[in-house]
Amino acid sequence: MACALWTCLVLALLPSLAASGFPRSPFRLLGKRSLPEGVVDGIEIYSTTISCKVTSRFAHNVVTTRAVNRADKAKEVSFDVELPKTAFITNFTLTIDGVTYPGNVKEKEVAKKQYEKAVSQGKTAGLVKASGRKLEKFTVSVNVAAGSKVTFELTYEELLKRHKGKYEMFLKIQPKQLVKHFEIDAHIFEPQGISTLDATASFITNDLLGSALTKSFSGKKGHVSFKPSLDQQRSCPTCTDSLLNGDFTITYDVNRESPANVQVVNGYFVHFFAPQGLPVVPKNVVFVIDVSGSMSGRKLAQTKDALFKILEDMKEEDFLNFILFSGDVTTWKDHLIQATPENLKEARTFVENIRDQGMTNINDGLLRGISMLTRAREEHLVPERSTSILIMLTDGDANVGERRPEKIQENVRNAIGGQFPLYNLGFGKNLNYNFLESMALENSGLARRIYEDSDAHLQLQGFYEEVANPLLTGVEVEYPENAILDLTQNSYQHFYDGSEIVVAGRLLDENMNSFKADVKGHGAINDLTFTEEVDVKEMEEALKERDYIFGDYIERLWAYLTIEQLLEKSKKAHGDEKQNLTAQALELSLKYHFVTPLTSMVVTKPEDNEDQTAIADKPEEGAEATSVTSSQAYLTSYQPPQKTYHYVDGDPHFIIQVPEKGDAICFNIDEDPGTVLRLIHDPVTGLTVNGQIIGDKGSSTDSKTRKTYFGKLGITNAQMDFRMEVTTEKITLWNGEAASIFSWLDTIVVTQDGQYLLFSSRLSVSINNKKNMVVSFGDGVTFVVVLHQVWKKHPVHQDFLGFYMVDSHRMSAQTHGLLGQFFHPFDFEVSDIRPGSDPTKPDATMLVKDHRLTVTRGSQKDYRKDARVGTKVMCWFVHNNGEGLIDGVHTDYIVSSLF
Ligand SMILES: *[C@@H]1O[C@H](CO)[C@@H](O)[C@H](O)[C@H]1NC(C)=O
Numbered sequence: 001m002a003c004a005l006w007t008c009l010v011l012a013l014l015p016s017l018a019a020s021g022f023p024r025s026p027f028r029l030l031g032k033r034s035l036p037e038g039v040v041d042g043i044e045i046y047s048t049t050i051s052c053k054v055t056s057r058f059a060h061n062v063v064t065t066r067a068v069n070r071a072d073k074a075k076e077v078s079f080d081v082e083l084p085k086t087a088f089i090t091n092f093t094l095t096i097d098g099v100t101y102p103g104n105v106k107e108k109e110v111a112k113k114q115y116e117k118a119v120s121q122g123k124t125a126g127l128v129k130a131s132g133r134k135l136e137k138f139t140v141s142v143n144v145a146a147g148s149k150v151t152f153e154l155t156y157e158e159l160l161k162r163h164k165g166k167y168e169m170f171l172k173i174q175p176k177q178l179v180k181h182f183e184i185d186a187h188i189f190e191p192q193g194i195s196t197l198d199a200t201a202s203f204i205t206n207d208l209l210g211s212a213l214t215k216s217f218s219g220k221k222g223h224v225s226f227k228p229s230l231d232q233q234r235s236c237p238t239c240t241d242s243l244l245n246g247d248f249t250i251t252y253d254v255n256r257e258s259p260a261n262v263q264v265v266n267g268y269f270v271h272f273f274a275p276q277g278l279p280v281v282p283k284n285v286v287f288v289i290d291v292s293g294s295m296s297g298r299k300l301a302q303t304k305d306a307l308f309k310i311l312e313d314m315k316e317e318d319f320l321n322f323i324l325f326s327g328d329v330t331t332w333k334d335h336l337i338q339a340t341p342e343n344l345k346e347a348r349t350f351v352e353n354i355r356d357q358g359m360t361n362i363n364d365g366l367l368r369g370i371s372m373l374t375r376a377r378e379e380h381l382v383p384e385r386s387t388s389i390l391i392m393l394t395d396g397d398a399n400v401g402e403r404r405p406e407k408i409q410e411n412v413r414n415a416i417g418g419q420f421p422l423y424n425l426g427f428g429k430n431l432n433y434n435f436l437e438s439m440a441l442e443n444s445g446l447a448r449r450i451y452e453d454s455d456a457h458l459q460l461q462g463f464y465e466e467v468a469n470p471l472l473t474g475v476e477v478e479y480p481e482n483a484i485l486d487l488t489q490n491s492y493q494h495f496y497d498g499s500e501i502v503v504a505g506r507l508l509d510e511n512m513n514s515f516k517a518d519v520k521g522h523g524a525i526n527d528l529t530f531t532e533e534v535d536v537k538e539m540e541e542a543l544k545e546r547d548y549i550f551g552d553y554i555e556r557l558w559a560y561l562t563i564e565q566l567l568e569k570s571k572k573a574h575g576d577e578k579q580n581l582t583a584q585a586l587e588l589s590l591k592y593h594f595v596t597p598l599t600s601m602v603v604t605k606p607e608d609n610e611d612q613t614a615i616a617d618k619p620e621e622g623a624e625a626t627s628v629t630s631s632q633a634y635l636t637s638y639q640p641p642q643k644t645y646h647y648v649d650g651d652p653h654f655i656i657q658v659p660e661k662g663d664a665i666c667f668n669i670d671e672d673p674g675t676v677l678r679l680i681h682d683p684v685t686g687l688t689v690n691g692q693i694i695g696d697k698g699s700s701t702d703s704k705t706r707k708t709y710f711g712k713l714g715i716t717n718a719q720m721d722f723r724m725e726v727t728t729e730k731i732t733l734w735n736g737e738a739a740s741i742f743s744w745l746d747t748i749v750v751t752q753d754g755q756y757l758l759f760s761s762r763l764s765v766s767i768n769n770k771k772n773m774v775v776s777f778g779d780g781v782t783f784v785v786v787l788h789q790v791w792k793k794h795p796v797h798q799d800f801l802g803f804y805m806v807d808s809h810r811m812s813a814q815t816h817g818l819l820g821q822f823f824h825p826f827d828f829e830v831s832d833i834r835p836g837s838d839p840t841k842p843d844a845t846m847l848v849k850d851h852r853l854t855v856t857r858g859s860q861k862d863y864r865k866d867a868r869v870g871t872k873v874m875c876w877f878v879h880n881n882g883e884g885l886i887d888g889v890h891t892d893y894i895v896s897s898l899f
């Protein structure tokens with residue numbers, strides 16, 4: 001199985017993809033025959049669907065499982081999906097009895113804390129971990145009440161890479177019980193036209209699959225459906241266990257009438273390049289093989305088997321040599337020799353006699369290989385139009401000679417000097433794979449793990465086959481200057497037969513009519529240039545019919561490729577550059593909702609927790625990069641909140657939580673900087689909160705684009721004769737005429753007994769060092785003011801405040817104001833959910849306060865708990881300054897001054 005360079009580096013291995021989506025029960029009842037069909041340990045999984053949509057190699061897969069607890073007590077239901085390491089999870093939602101808990105992608109460290117907290121509190125938490133060679137397993141369990149239903153929905157995306165002439169989608173199937181409605185439904189759309197399409201299942205022959213499996217393709221569209229009935233799922237006619245257990249694989253390829261294909265949609269383009277029928281460029285291969293003591297036995301035997309097979313496949317034009325390293329370095333020949341039949345015969349004898357011995361001197365083995373390849377070129381021992389490849393195989397770390405990985409890397413980098421690629425094969429687990437990977441990457445190659453297993457020789461051979469047939473070398477993909485932005489990697493040392501080069505980018509001018517793309521490379525016989533003229537308008541027209549799949553696939557494909565390449569580059573970078581690359585990858589991961597090694601998915605409902613004191617920076621500023629470790633995702637699922645709160649933050653975004661609905665409503669108020677708005681006014685308790693709007697630095701006057709925030713809050717309690725003014729710089733408290741001024745830098749608690757005795761015993765103010773301030777009036781009125789700090793020299797943004805009412809239960813029924821009016825219970829109905837102008841944000845009709853409004857599903861952020869990125873809160877957005885939702889119109893809430 002082949003693997004495009006960058007994929008392997010990031011999450012490892014194949015382009016295939018696997019999914020199952022099946023709750024498993026921890027154990028099974030012995031008397032299961034007496035149970036209704038399809039119910040195991042009280043849990044009935046009545047539906048599992050895997051829906052795959054592939055558009056131009058970009059796969060979007062949704063695994064949905066629905067289960068019901070038929071037992072008379074709460075039961076744990078688990079959901080496992082195995083997916084390819086190369087895929088990014090993009091969404092996960094959990095729906096319990098109609099309440100949906102959406103997933104949010106967060107920076108990993110942030111999510112990790114939430115995950116750990118959830119676990120420590122015994123709450124539901126899910127995890128993704130590596131599973132086998134090419135898969136990752138996503139697992140989550142939830143406790144489901146008797147009679148309740150649960151739906152799990154996991155979405156992941158992946159760019160399918162072409163290996164040995166095919167794209168492969170790999171779905172791991174393992175339902176573990178009979179499922180009334182089980183279905184795989186795959187739709188493939190390829191603008192170049194589909195040339196072959198097949199689907200196979202490892203657990204059953206195609207004959208037996210019979211009517212359950214249908215596959216068809218015609219023109220640009222392909223379809224595979226697998227829908228076994230309950231009886232077809234049985235492992236035998238009278239059995240109640242499932243036969244479905246194994247791999248379901250869909251393979252296809254596209255027409256190759258033209259060597260390249262460019263697609264443009266919404267200003268993003270992708271360029272696929274895979275010329276056919278070119279002669280193979282002769283290659284000069286040096287194998288640098290670890291024969292240290294630890295290779296003895298099966299590993300060495302398998303290595304020899306693989307080498308025999310590789311020798312069989314060598315072409316007469318090729319040149320080769322073997323270098324063996326242990327404590328010492330020995331070579332087969334002093335220089336590269338041609339793969340003539342006589343020489344190959346001699347090579348077989350040499351391989352036959354390889355013996356293991358001693359230590360591991362990687363440095364000297366590699367340097368010998370490099371100098372041999374360099375010399376062969378310099379001394380014209382190899383053909384002019386040939387290409388050189390260095391393949392190193394080791395099963396351990398260097399333990400003699402130069403042992404410092406950084407030093408070995410430096411030596412190798414300097415010796416190769418960009419002349420040819422180095423491929424590192426790491427045999428088994430007992431080695432520093434990161435080192436092998438980073439060294440291969442900085443020398444335009446890749447690393448591959450060879451798993452210690454009975455098929456290790458096939459893995460080795462498989463790798464060799466991928467690089468055995470270079471058709472072009474020094475491939476450069478060129479676009480018109482000043483027309484293209486954000487290009488993904490566009491130069492490759494080799495184009496190998498059966499693979500494909502994919503370059504994506506953005507058009508500087510979306511209205512550009514046409515552009516020309518050139519691919520240049522050195523072939524076996526001459527230098528070649530492939531030119532592709534792209535008529536953008538015609539293209540967009542032709543791709544219209546693809547809209548039935550998903551419209552932004554090129555943009556997402558671009559983001560996927562860019563993130564993978566940034567992660568790969570960051571693996572070989574150091575210091576500031578590494579930080580910068582990681583930061584860029586993180587930003588894109590968050591923007592495009594990809595669970596990458598830098599991010600995690602967190603499923604949560606914001607819960608009310610007064611002692612929470614995190615939060616400070618404005619999200620787009622801080623995002624410090626964290627180091628790349630594994631591609632774990634964390635997932636936590638909290639119980640629905642017991643209490644609720646309302647808040648205003650950001651551009652003033654008002655978020656009103658409606659706990660009865662498990663949902664939220666949001667709206668914005670757009671007013672000029674300087675305007676003061678009444679947020680809360682309670683004539684009974686005497687509490688009033690007003691907020692003054694500020695704009696960005698050099699604020700634009702266009703209310704559509706400008707950003708406004710709250711920069712100042714005025715809080716008064718007439719009964720207590722106190723006032724408080726909160727700005728982004730300081731906090732001033734007045735008790736009568738006496739003023740005390742605090743800085744946000746203070747960490748301080750002001751109470752009756754404290755040093756700063758100012759107010760009645762019922763008041764407490766705590767400032768938490770630059771982060772937030774919690775103000776309570778006894779038991780029953782608490783709010784939090786959050787300080788958002790931006791980088792001081794930021795050209796546009798400035799610091800601002802968020803206001804979170806976390807406890808309002810002592811406030812009177814007469815409370816009013818933009819936030820205050822929602823402290824009383826109120827109801828709304830949402831119906832007729834329909835596609836909106838933005839496909840990701842449906843519109844709906846909301847009945848509220850006797851008004852019928854058109855609302856849009858959106859999200860806002862809650863920064864109360866989460867330092868940088870905030871927690872996403874899904875809400876129904878009411879347009880036009882909350883018109884119809886708020887009493888009166890928003891200008892009714894404008895007041896003349898803060899106090
Ligand atoms: C995640 O999936 C849910 C349920 O299908 C959907 O409502 C939501 O919009 C999705 N989120 C994203 C970011 O795609």
Ligand SMILES: *[C@@H]1O[C@H](CO)[C@@H](O)[C@H](O)[C@H]1NC(C)=O
Nearest residue numbers: 579580581582583584585587
């Ligand atoms: C990375 O570096 C580039 C060029 O030096 C700079 O323009 C960019 O803002 C940096 N990106 C990040 C996220 O630090």
